[in-house]
Every structure is written in structure tokens, then in C-alpha cells.
Amino acid sequence: MKDPDSVCNEAVFNQVYNDISQSVWRFAYYKCGDEAQADDLVQDAFIKLWSNCAKVAVAKAKSFLFTVTNNAFLNQIAHKKVVLKHAQLTPSKVDNESPEFVLEEKQYHKKLQDAISNLSEAQRTAFLLNRIDGMKYAEIAEHLNISVKAVEKRMSQALKQLRSEFKNI
Missing domain, CATH: 1.10.1740 (Rna Polymerase Sigma Factor; Chain: A)
Structure with missing residues (x-):
């Protein structure tokens, strides 16, 4: 109670x-x-x-x-x-880019992926190890068990092919 x-x-x-x-x-x-x-x-x-x-x-x-x-x-x-x-x-998530810019950026990114995929396997491997993984030519040569000159040649060919695909941009 x-x-x-x-x-x-x-x-x-x-x-x-x-x-x-x-x-x-x-x-x-x-x-x-x-x-x-x-x-x-x-x-x-x-x-x-x-x-x-x-x-x-x-x-x-x-x-x-x-x-x-x-x-x-x-x-x-x-x-x-x-x-x-x-x-x-927290950084602002506001995007001041125009829709046209965003679309062009996506198209450019797609074209870049296609261009990289068009490289030979040897060129693509050397290019990605250098540009994405940040490896030096000597490290790439050791990693792939090839000479530094072979790495230089693969990189040279890869860059030449990529430049030709992007010369108008």
C-alpha cells in the first residue's frame, strides 16, 4: 500500500x-x-x-x-x-563542381582505365607498380626479376602509348 x-x-x-x-x-x-x-x-x-x-x-x-x-x-x-x-x-561534403565537370571527370577516368587496360601485360605491370605503388625502377626490376633496362623500356612504351591516346585532351 x-x-x-x-x-x-x-x-x-x-x-x-x-x-x-x-x-x-x-x-x-x-x-x-x-x-x-x-x-x-x-x-x-x-x-x-x-x-x-x-x-x-x-x-x-x-x-x-x-x-x-x-x-x-x-x-x-x-x-x-x-x-x-x-x-x-568533419570536412564539408558540399561539391562546388558543375554537373558538366563531374561528368567529364568520370568520362576521363573511364578513358584512362581503358587506356591502361589496352597496355600489354608487361607494360601495364611496370606502369602500375611505378605510378600506383610508387616503386622505383630498380625495385620493379627486382620484384619482376628482370633488368632495370627492361623496366625502362616497358615504362617508355607504356607512356608513349598513353600519350598517344590522350594527345587531344
Whole structure:
């Protein structure tokens, strides 16, 4: 059976709400300056009071509500700071490039892939090891078990073929 003077008693809870809610709301509104946010803070505080009604004496309800409201407001401010800091660290995803530029870039990329795939296997291997993997000619020669001169010849042929395919661009 519930204690008639406990906050868990619905009539007592309603009386606490009627007596204190306006002053808690004003406190929240003065803190945040936003009526909707103040409404949310007060509602959350009273929900917490109801959830913890067995632990909170009627005499301490006002203090409990103001403390919960203040802490919730401070948590919201801290969360906004984290979000703002994250937004400043994350680069903007806005693309200022025109759709024509994006299309041309895709077409150029496709043409480049096709041109590289048209190279002989030996030329393509040497070219990609040098340009993509950043290997020097001596490293490529060692990796492929060929001479440095062979690597130079493959690179020369690959670059000559790529230049001829891209001479009009």
C-alpha cells in the first residue's frame, strides 16, 4: 500500500506538479530561452520524479526537480558542443563542381582505365607498380626479376602509348 504522503501517490504527485511546475518551467526558460526546450526539460524532470518517487520525499521534490532540470540543460549544452566540434572537424561534403565537370571527370577516368587496360601485360605491370605503388625502377626490376633496362623500356612504351591516346585532351 502506498504512503498517502509519498510522491508515488498520484494525488500528491499532481499537487507537486500544480505547485512547482510553473517555477521549474520559468527556471528552464530563463536558462535556455526557448519555450519548447523548457517544456521538454520540465516534462523530463517530472518523468524522472515519477520514476524515482520512492526515493524522493515530498519535501525534497522541488529541489530534485530544479536539479534534474539544470543537469538536463547542461547535458544538452555539452551535447551541442560535441556536435559543433565534430561538425568543425568533419570536412564539408558540399561539391562546388558543375554537373558538366563531374561528368567529364568520370568520362576521363573511364578513358584512362581503358587506356591502361589496352597496355600489354608487361607494360601495364611496370606502369602500375611505378605510378600506383610508387616503386622505383630498380625495385620493379627486382620484384619482376628482370633488368632495370627492361623496366625502362616497358615504362617508355607504356607512356608513349598513353600519350598517344590522350594527345587531344
